[in-house]
Amino acid sequence: MKPTLIITGATRGIGRSILEKFLQNGFDAAFCGSTESDVLRVSEELRSVYPNSTIHGITADLKNKAETELFGREALEKLGHCTVLICNAGLFRAGGILTEEEGCFEDQINLNLGHVYHLIRIVVPTMYHVQRPHVFTMCSIASIQAYPAGGSYCISKFALLGLTKELREELKPKGICVTAILPGATYTDSWKPAGLPESRFIKTSAISEQVFTAWNINESACIEEILIRPLAGDI
Numbered sequence: 001m002k003p004t005l006i007i008t009g010a011t012r013g014i015g016r017s018i019l020e021k022f023l024q025n026g027f028d029a030a031f032c033g034s035t036e037s038d039v040l041r042v043s044e045e046l047r048s049v050y051p052n053s054t055i056h057g058i059t060a061d062l063k064n065k066a067e068t069e070l071f072g073r074e075a076l077e078k079l080g081h082c083t084v085l086i087c088n089a090g091l092f093r094a095g096g097i098l099t100e101e102e103g104c105f106e107d108q109i110n111l112n113l114g115h116v117y118h119l120i121r122i123v124v125p126t127m128y129h130v131q132r133p134h135v136f137t138m139c140s141i142a143s144i145q146a147y148p149a150g151g152s153y154c155i156s157k158f159a160l161l162g163l164t165k166e167l168r169e170e171l172k173p174k175g176i177c178v179t180a181i182l183p184g185a186t187y188t189d190s191w192k193p194a195g196l197p198e199s200r201f202i203k204t205s206a207i208s209e210q211v212f213t214a215w216n217i218n219e220s221a222c223i224e225e226i227l228i229r230p231l232a233g234d235i
Contacts, residue, residue: 001081001130002027002028003026003083003132004027004029004079004080004081004082004083004084005019005022005023005027005028005029005085005086006029006075006079006082006084006086006123007022007029007030007032007084007086007088008031008062008115009033009034009062009089009090009138010032010033010042010088011031011033011038011039011041011042012038013186013188013189013190014183014186014188014204014207015088016042016204017204017205018086018088018207019031019046020046020049020208021208021211022212023050023053025212026053027083027084028053028054028055028079029053029054029055029056029079030056030058030074030078030079031055031056032058032062032089033057033059034059034061035059039057039058040057043055043057054078054079056075056078058071058075062110062111062115063091063111063114063115064110065114065118068114068119068122069119072119073122076122076126082126082127082130082133083127083130083131083132083133083134084133084134084135084136084215085119085120085124085127085134085135085136086135086138086211087119087120087135087138088138089111089115090111090112090140091107091108091111092108092190093108093151093152094149094151094153095149095151095152096148096149097152097155099151104151105152105155108152108153108155108156109152109155109159111156112156112157112160113156113160113163120135124167124171124176127174127176128176132177132215132218132219133174133175133177134176134177134178134179134214134215135167135176135177135178135179136179136214137160137161137167137178137181138160138181139157139161139164139181140153140183141182141183141184141185141227141234142154143157143158143160143180143182144161144182145234146158160180161180161182164179164180165180168222168224177215177222178222178224179211179214179223179225179226180224180225180226181211181225181226181228182228183202183207183226183228184229184230184234184235185201185202185230185234186202186203186207187202187204188204194235196235200230200232201230201235202228202229202230206228207226210226210228
């Protein structure tokens with residue numbers, strides 16, 4: 001049975017890098033993004049590069065529970081099963097708890113935490129009998145280190161790490177590996193306006209390599225956390 005990947009937030013940045021890494025290694029995949037034009041463009045690009053893989057792009061607003069659940073069901077229907085689930089989609093809005101805009105808390109909790117909770121409840125029960133099943137969550141340095149402008153983002157990422165630890169305990173008897181990814185500043189579009197040299201950041205490929213390696217060794221071991229920081233330290 002061909003291995004399959006379901007990944008959220010994969011039209012750019014870390015998510016796209018991870019998606020391509022698994023496609024390079026023979027996976028079929030279903031991914032989502034929030035903008036239909038981006039999903040269609042990326043789907044076409046990837047199908048031209050990986051013609052031997054089945055690739056399904058799905059548009060979904062993962063801040064919405066119903067759309068999250070629909071994405072999970074549609075991805076499973078198209079792929080037939082899920083070997084690897086990667087909850088990567090996320091949102092960062094700078095601001096303190098006392099100063100951030102109204103709705104900032106709800107949006108970041110719903111996307112950074114809520115979509116993971118709702119998606120794993122749809123997908124994970126179907127993974128009990130596949131070979132080398134694995135769940136990854138995209139946490140952050142902000143899951144272990146608060147900072148003044150972190151506000152609701154830090155809250156959501158601390159909670160996501162807690163969810164991941166709980167899921168790890170619950171799935172041990174099922175033989176499903178669970179891994180939290182905790183990257184520091186990574187060079188993506190969101191960091192380009194900072195004006196810092198690209199060399200100051202983690203490369204997206206460094207994260208995708210580590211994620212694939214964690215899956216590749218999970219027959220005998222489970223890497224519970226992948227903590228990656230820029231070589232020169234946090235930004």
